[in-house]
Amino acid sequence: MPNHSSLSNRQRQLMFAMAQVNKQWRRSLDRVLAPMGLTQALWLPLVHLERSQGAMRQKDLAQALALDSSSIVRLIDGLQAQGWVERLDDADRRVKRIQLTAAGQDKVEAVKQVVAEVRGxxxxxxxxxxxxxxxxxxxxxxxxxxxxxxxxxxxxxxxx
Structure with missing residues (x-):
């Protein structure tokens, strides 16, 4: 049976390796998605919106991406300028909802295809x-x- 020090070291190595795999995975995706004009800052929110299966509150998207409110507003402005997302009116004017447009959904489908190839x-x-x-x-x-x-x-x- 491994001693505590050895187990603790393997636990540390595992957590470090998971962080490195995540970082390298995103770098790999950035590299293969760059020809489509996408960086992580663009493709990741599109994927989150697609997974929400409908409009997503701006606040929830910000939380999912670990962004503050001013950063998420600029990000959404950029995605909207590309024609990939739209802002929806809500009964509560304080609530901002975002959803993919048809062009945004097409972009996500292209991303998913490339990601599936790389993952494979x-x-x-x-x-x-x-x-x-x-x-x-x-x-x-x-x-x-x-x-x-x-x-x-x-x-x-x-x-x-």
Whole structure:
């Protein structure tokens, strides 16, 4: 059985590796999406909007992207200028909702195709069993962190 020091070191290595994989994945996507005129600052909000399956509150998009209110306004202005998103009126004028336009949805579909190709290339030698184990481990980590955040913020814990 490994000693505590060895386990702690492997835990640190795992967290560092996950951060590095995330960073490298985004750099790789930026490289292959650049010919489409997209950077992470542009493709990531489009993907978040597409996943929301409808209009998304500006505040929620800002939170998902870890941006402040002035940054998200500038970002949305730029996406709107490209014709990829539109702002919707809400009964509550304080609430700003954003949704993809048809052109934005087309752009997301093109992004998803490129991402699928890159993902397939990167993971082509990744055995299904190892993928399942890794997904299980990551789900466990995400659940634990969500529970810790809920306790820290006094929010209700999400259902597992």
């Amino acid at each position: 290339e990167v993971m082509q030698d990744f055995p299904a069993e190892l993928l399942d184990q890794t997904l299980g481990a990551l789900d466990t980590l995400l659940s634990k962190m969500a529970a810790m955040e809920a306790i820290a913020t006094g929010a209700e814990q999400p259902d597992s």
